[in-house]
Structure formats: structure tokens, C-alpha cells
Amino acid sequence: MSDTHAESVAFVRDTMIPEQAPPASEAGAVKWVRSNLFPDWLNAILTIVALYLIARLVIGAFPWFANGIWNASSLSECREILDGATGGCFAVLAERWNQLLFGFQYPSTEYWRPALAFVLLAVAAAPLLFWMYLPSRLLVLTALYPFVAYWLLWGGTILTPAVAALGFVVAYLVFARIERRSFALALGAAVVAAVATWFLGGLLVDALPRVLALPEVASRNMGGFMLNFILGVVCVSLSLPIGILLALGRQSKMPIIKWICVVFIEFIRGVPLITLLFVANVVLAYFFPPETNIDLILRVIIMITAFASAYIAEVIRGGLAALPKGQYEAADSLGLDYPQAMRLIIMPQALKISIPGIVNVAVGLFKDTTLVSIISMFDLVGMIRGPILASTEWNGVYWELWGFAILMFFPVCYAISKYSQWLERQLATDHR
Amino acid sequence: MKKSVFLGALTVAGLAAGASAAATLDDVKARGTLNCGVAPGLVGFAAPNAEGEWEGFDVSVCRAVAAAVLGDPTAVEFVPTTGKTRFTALASGEIDMLARNTTWTFSRDVDLKFEFAGVNYYDGQGFMIPRELGISSAKELDGATVCIQTGTTTELNLADYFRANNISYEPVPIETNAEAQPLYLEGACDVYTTDASGLAATRASFENPGDHVILPEIISKEPLGPLVRHGDNDWGDIVRWTLNALIAAEEYGVTSANVDDLAEGTDNPEVNRLLGTEGNLGEMMGLDADWAVRAIKANGNYGEIFEQNIGESTPIGLSRGLNAQWTEGGLLYSPPFR
Numbered sequence: 001m002s003d004t005h006a007e008s009v010a011f012v013r014d015t016m017i018p019e020q021a022p023p024a025s026e027a028g029a030v031k032w033v034r035s036n037l038f039p040d041w042l043n044a045i046l047t048i049v050a051l052y053l054i055a056r057l058v059i060g061a062f063p064w065f066a067n068g069i070w071n072a073s074s075l076s077e078c079r080e081i082l083d084g085a086t087g088g089c090f091a092v093l094a095e096r097w098n099q100l101l102f103g104f105q106y107p108s109t110e111y112w113r114p115a116l117a118f119v120l121l122a123v124a125a126a127p128l129l130f131w132m133y134l135p136s137r138l139l140v141l142t143a144l145y146p147f148v149a150y151w152l153l154w155g156g157t158i159l160t161p162a163v164a165a166l167g168f169v170v171a172y173l174v175f176a177r178i179e180r181r182s183f184a185l186a187l188g189a190a191v192v193a194a195v196a197t198w199f200l201g202g203l204l205v206d207a208l209p210r211v212l213a214l215p216e217v218a219s220r221n222m223g224g225f226m227l228n229f230i231l232g233v234v235c236v237s238l239s240l241p242i243g244i245l246l247a248l249g250r251q252s253k254m255p256i257i258k259w260i261c262v263v264f265i266e267f268i269r270g271v272p273l274i275t276l277l278f279v280a281n282v283v284l285a286y287f288f289p290p291e292t293n294i295d296l297i298l299r300v301i302i303m304i305t306a307f308a309s310a311y312i313a314e315v316i317r318g319g320l321a322a323l324p325k326g327q328y329e330a331a332d333s334l335g336l337d338y339p340q341a342m343r344l345i346i347m348p349q350a351l352k353i354s355i356p357g358i359v360n361v362a363v364g365l366f367k368d369t370t371l372v373s374i375i376s377m378f379d380l381v382g383m384i385r386g387p388i389l390a391s392t393e394w395n396g397v398y399w400e401l402w403g404f405a406i407l408m409f410f411p412v413c414y415a416i417s418k419y420s421q422w423l424e425r426q427l428a429t430d431h432r
Numbered sequence: 433m434k435k436s437v438f439l440g441a442l443t444v445a446g447l448a449a450g451a452s453a454a455a456t457l458d459d460v461k462a463r464g465t466l467n468c469g470v471a472p473g474l475v476g477f478a479a480p481n482a483e484g485e486w487e488g489f490d491v492s493v494c495r496a497v498a499a500a501v502l503g504d505p506t507a508v509e510f511v512p513t514t515g516k517t518r519f520t521a522l523a524s525g526e527i528d529m530l531a532r533n534t535t536w537t538f539s540r541d542v543d544l545k546f547e548f549a550g551v552n553y554y555d556g557q558g559f560m561i562p563r564e565l566g567i568s569s570a571k572e573l574d575g576a577t578v579c580i581q582t583g584t585t586t587e588l589n590l591a592d593y594f595r596a597n598n599i600s601y602e603p604v605p606i607e608t609n610a611e612a613q614p615l616y617l618e619g620a621c622d623v624y625t626t627d628a629s630g631l632a633a634t635r636a637s638f639e640n641p642g643d644h645v646i647l648p649e650i651i652s653k654e655p656l657g658p659l660v661r662h663g664d665n666d667w668g669d670i671v672r673w674t675l676n677a678l679i680a681a682e683e684y685g686v687t688s689a690n691v692d693d694l695a696e697g698t699d700n701p702e703v704n705r706l707l708g709t710e711g712n713l714g715e716m717m718g719l720d721a722d723w724a725v726r727a728i729k730a731n732g733n734y735g736e737i738f739e740q741n742i743g744e745s746t747p748i749g750l751s752r753g754l755n756a757q758w759t760e761g762g763l764l765y766s767p768p769f770r
Binding site: 095105281378 | 471472473474475476478479480481482484509512513514516517520521523524607608609610611613614633634636637638639746747748
């Protein structure tokens with residue numbers, strides 16, 4: 001700087017001033033509150049109204065939780081203890097939690113089995129859900145899980161699920177040996193091998209019914225949230241592959257396969273689930289002699305799976321339709337045959353597009369499992385509506401029980417939804 | 433192999449179904465358990481307790497039949513049925529008998545092809561309203577909203593009664609008694625109507641039972657009883673006379689406490705015939721002589737069952753009313769054991 005302006009300018013800054021903190025009104029909580037809660041008059045009023053309502057809700061609900069009675073033997077005893085004060089009667093949960101979780105007929109000494117099966121489900125599902133982070137060898141655990149879970153939940157000798165698993169292994173080995181010669185022949189041979197294994201294994205099971213046997217629990221004794229969970233997990237995992245096959249079948253150029261798939265999908269989608277459940281419960285019994293009742297749970301699983309498969313098939317068909325024709329042509333031009341093209345090119349893309357729809361169906365299906373309470377199965381809702389509210393002790397307890405049901409269902413559905421969003425981000429290869 | 437049995441059975445399904453329907457007693461004995469249809473939950477009549485064991489007034493009938501036939505009151509497979517599934521369950525052979533407070537009506541007996549084994553509870557349809565409405569008679573209910581269970585006779589009775597009295601109402605359909613309670617308390621309907629026993633049980637569970645009144649009108653006859661399929665009269669006889677044995681036992685003063693002593697032989701020939709020390713009544717039904725002793729020992733006689741489950745000492749607090757013995761002004765009247 002020269003002193004050219006030394007007379008005209010009193011002060012010239014020659015260093016940068018350090019960065020200042022923003023004004024108090026433009027930073028931190030105050031800024032957040034201003035811009036989010038009180039940006040203008042309308043929003044300010046809405047905020048105040050909302051705060052008032054939330055305060056009312058909390059003030060109103062707090063004593064209900066705080067005064068809650070956890071230790072009483074009946075609703076009238078709860079009311080006596082409360083003596084007119086507001087308070088929940090959570091004693092019903094303390095007394096009947098096991099019935100809400102496992103149903104009222106599952107032997108209480110065996111509760112560890114469904115609990116263990118539940119924990120193992122997490123272990124078995126992890127390699128499938130997070131396959132990109134875990135070695136693919138762990139998928140063996142997933143494959144073994146259905147058999148272990150069956151053994152844990154239903155009991156009996158371990159040979160039954162072991163033989164069932166063995167049948168699949170034998171079928172796979174046979175299939176792998178013959179596949180190169182002819183796909184259809186290999187498939188037929190695999191089926192024959194599996195049936196033969198099961199038949200011979202069945203003789204073995206009949207001969208040795210007590211090998212590593214857990215006490216047997218009949219299907220009709222399953223209940224509570226466990227039943228919802230079994231139905232949900234089994235039906236979702238079965239309906240996904242069946243749905244894929246139906247979706248592909250519907251696009252097939254072979255008329256018989258195409259029409260079978262179309263008729264199945266359209267028929268099942270045209271009928272309410274509750275109707276199918278009534279058919280499973282009531283009408284099917286007319287067609288079988290009294291001695292040969294197929295397990296009710298099995299009947300219900302078949303019906304719910306059929307229902308969910310039809311919906312998933314349509315969701316996946318949407319994914320297939322969204323793929324540009326060029327993808328199919330690209331697969332053809334590489335000389336891939338149909339299964340290879342589907343497996344390597346088409347399905348990975350179509351399934352990725354379909355994720356939100358599939359998750360939508362899965363969450364809906366999981367909640368729809370409560371419909372079985374209408375056909376007097378004692379799932380979580382059935383337990384609440386039937387036995388617990390009909391007991392002389394707890395007749396009249398509502399909020400506590402339904403609140404418990406929310407606590408059971410919400411985390412599961414929310415977790416499924418979060419997982420699917422995460423999966424979508426993981427699979428995102430475009431640059432939107 | 434179970435599978436091959438199943439497939440074989442499928443092929444002869446028609447034959448097997450026709451043959452097995454004729455001898456329920458043999459089926460039950462071969463199976464070792466009685467399949468008994470009950471309500472999935474009805475206060476005092478059928479509900480599992482905290483240990484998961486079924487209890488209640490209707491349940492006791494199942495247990496008495498199981499004790500008479502199989503000698504074990506716990507050898508019962510309780511099949512929960514709803515108002516809509518109960519008749520198909522019985523007709524299809526899924527259950528051997530239905531004890532689910534089912535009203536004995538002409539069409540159910542004749543048209544649906546069932547056989548009512550008797551009446552174990554004489555009920556009637558009533559109305560409950562909040563006291564603050566200040567209504568004292570059902571005839572003043574013009575324009576009321578009424579909570580009513582669907583698929584039951586109460587629905588039809590209500591329509592008949594209001595039409596006969598030329599007053600209007602608006603029905604609020606509900607599925608179970610458990611659903612009706614919060615709806616009624618929240619004021620979704622002015623009136624709740626169901627069997628008087630159900631009203632009493634519902635009112636007993638309210639925080640302030642005194643705020644609600646049960647109107648004096650009983651608008652229907654609801655004889656509730658166990659039923660079996662048409663076509664197997666032997667089995668129907670067993671259920672009918674087991675129920676009669678419980679009723680007669682109360683009349684003659686046979687209780688679960690003294691039945692063992694009385695079964696040694698008494699001066700009363702009717703009691704002796706009932707308990708099998710005289711005559712061969714059990715044999716005539718295809719059972720042994722002690723059948724009634726076991727049935728009574730299972731849960732006690734009719735009066736004991738009533739007191740345990742729905743009587744005045746329970747929270748439900750029903751009085752005997754029509755369900756007293758005929759000697760005490762009620763309707764219970766067992767035909768003689770002879």
C-alpha cells in the first residue's frame with residue numbers, strides 16, 4: 001500500500017478477520033426451529049396446534065403407562081388397586097405373554113424350541129439377505145434351516161427332516177450328472193431319485209422313530225405370534241420362487257403353460273384371501289374322509305402361498321415389462337439359452353425393479369396372516385379376540401392387548417421395509 | 433407309510449366317509465379322543481385358562497361325554513369353531529359333537545340335518561343400554577343403533593321383534609362378543625343385544641356395571657344345547673343321556689363328592705340305575721355300567737358345573753332362573769332312568 005490515500009481513508013484493513021460465528025438467530029437450534037417450525041404465520045399456527053395436541057396426548061397417556069399395574073390376577077383386581085386412577089392393566093401381559101407369543105397349547109417346557117428357531121432364522125437369513133458381504137458357502141446354513149426349524153417346532157425324530165433333506169441332495173446330485181445330456185430327462189430322474197429316497201427313508205423313520213426325538217407338538221397346538229411368524233416366513237419364501245415361475249410362465253410362448261399360469265393368477269387374484277381361507281378350513285374337509293384330515297396349517301400355508309404367488313407374479317411381470325427389448329436381444333445375441341438368459345441377464349434386472357412391489361406384497365402378506373383368526377386359529381389376534389378376552393379374569397382389557405400386538409408387528413414390518421430400501425441403494429447401478 | 437394310507441384313503445373317500453359316519457362311537461374309541469367343537473372364547477362357557485386348559489360350562493359337557501365314553505375327562509380335542517364354521521365342522525365329521533351354546537331351532541334340527549341332544553342352558557335374548565338414556569322398555573328403542581353379532585339367531589330375532597312392534601333400528605354388525613364391548617362402551621351403538629347370559633357376563637366386566645341396565649324384555653327363546661350329526665342315533669343317545677345324567681344327578685343329590693359312596697349302592701333304585709349298580713343301562717348304549725359315575729365325577733353334576741362356571745359365586749353371576757330343576761320352578765327335567 002502506498003500512502004496515496006493516506007489522507008482520504010482513515011483506515012484500511014490489511015489482514016483478513018477470522019471467520020465469525022453466524023448470528024444466534026441464524027444458527028443451531030434456533031435457526032432450525034425458525035426455518036422448520038415457524039417459517040411463516042400459517043406454519044407457526046400449525047406448529048402450536050400440533051404441540052398442543054402432542055402435549056395433550058402425552059399428558060393424557062402418561063399416567064396410563066406410569067400407573068400401569070403389572071401384578072394382578074384379574075381385571076377387577078387391577079381396578080381395585082388403581083382405585084379410580086387412570087392406569088393400564090398390564091398384568092394381562094405379565095400373565096399371558098406366553099400365550100400371546102406361542103399360543104395356549106404349546107407345551108411350556110418346550111418354549112426354548114421356537115425361541116431357538118427364531119434366533120437361528122436370523123443366522124440362516126443373513127447369508128441370503130447380505131450375500132454381498134458374506135461368503136457364499138454360508139448359504140448351506142440357509143438351505144439347512146427349513147429342516148432344522150421343522151424339527152425344532154414340530155418335534156419328532158430328527159430322521160424325518162434329515163430324510164427330507166437327503167431327498168433333495170440326492171435329487172440335486174442326480175440332476176447335476178444328467179443335466180448335460182437333457183434337461184427334461186435330468187429333471188425326471190431327479191424327481192424319481194428324490195421319491196425313492198423319501199420312500200426308503202420313510203421305512204427307516206418308521207423303524208427308528210426315537211432317534212434324537214424331541215417331544216412332538218401337533219400343528220393345531222401352534223398359536224400366538226409364533227403362528228403369524230411361521231405363516232409369514234414360510235409363505236413369503238415359498239411364494240417368491242413360485243411367483244417368478246408364474247411370471248415367466250405367463251410370458252412363455254408355449255400356450256399350455258401360458259394359459260395355466262394366466263388362469264391360476266387371474267383366478268387367485270380374483271378371489272379374496274378370506275374366501276380361500278374359508279375353503280381351506282371348511283370346504284376341503286368335505287372332500288376328505290374324516291380320518292385323513294390334512295393338517296390345517298398346511299392347508300392354510302398352501303392357500304396363502306398361492307395367493308401371495310399370484311400377486312408376486314404380477315409384480316415381477318411388471319419388472320419384466322419394464323426391461324427394454326434390447327436386453328432380451330442382447331442375451332440372444334450372446335448365444336445364451338433361455339435359462340441362462342433369464343438367470344444371468346433378465347431376472348437380476350427385473351427383480352431389482354420389482355423390489356418395492358415385492359416388499360409391499362411381503363409386508364401385506366405378513367399382516368394378512370392375522371386373517372387366520374377368522375377361521376378360529378389362535379394366532380396373535382385370535383388369541384386376543386378369543387381365549388384371552390373371553391376369560392372371566394381379563395374380559396374387558398383392550399388397549400393393553402392390542403398395544404402388544406402393535407409392538408409385535410410394527411418392528412417386523414418396519415425392518416422389512418428398511419431392508420428393502422437399503423437393498424435398493426446397494427443395487428443401484430444407475431446415476432439418478 | 434402315512435402317505436400311502438392317505439392316498440389309498442383318498443381313492444375310496446366316498447366309501448370311507450359313508451361308512452365311518454355311521455359309527456361315531458367306534459371312531460371315538462379307536463381314536464382315543466373326543467373331538468368336541470366349542471366356541472373360540474365365550475366368557476364362562478368356553479375359554480382356555482392361563483395354563484392353556486379349556487374351561488367353561490359348554491366345555492364341561494364335552495368332558496362329561498369324554499369321561500363316559502373313554503373314561504378320561506381330559507381325552508378331548510377341543511376344536512374351536514366360529515358362528516360361521518361350526519355347522520360345517522360338524523357336518524363334515526371334523527368334530528364328533530358341538531357344544532357351542534347353539535340355539536335349538538327347527539331349521540337347524542331338520543334342514544341342516546343335526547340332532548340336538550337336549551338343552552343345557554335356557555337363554556333368551558335381551559337388551560342392555562346405558563342407564564343415562566333413561567329407557568325402561570325395549571319398545572322405546574325406536575331409531576336406536578344396535579350392536580349385534582352376525583350369523584346368529586339374535587340377528588333374526590331382533591329383526592322379527594322390531595318389525596312386530598313396528599319400530600325402526602339401525603344394526604351395527606359385529607363379529608364376536610369381545611368386539612361388542614368396546615363398541616358399546618364408546619357409544620358406537622346405543623344398545624347391545626345378545627343372549628341374556630352374555631349380557632350379564634359383559635356387564636360384569638365393565639368398570640361401572642351400575643351405569644348399565646338390562647331391559648326387562650326377553651324377546652326370544654334360546655334353548656342352547658349340544659348337538660350331533662343326523663344319522664348316528666346311537667351316538668346321539670350317548671350325548672343326550674350323558675347330559676340327562678348330569679341333570680338327574682343334581683335332582684337326586686348325586687355330586688362329584690359323594691358319587692363314589694353312592695355308587696356302592698343306595699336305597700333309591702333310580703340312583704342305583706343311574707350309577708349302574710342296578711339294571712344294565714350302560715350296556716344298552718354300548719358303554720359299561722360306570723359311565724354315569726365317570727361323567728358326574730368329571731366336573732360334578734349340572735348344578736356344580738353351573739356354580740363353577742357361570743353361577744352367582746363367579747364374576748358372571750347368573751342366577752339359575754329357568755335353569756333350575758323342575759322341582760324348584762325351573763325347566764330342567766330329565767326323563768327317568770329306567
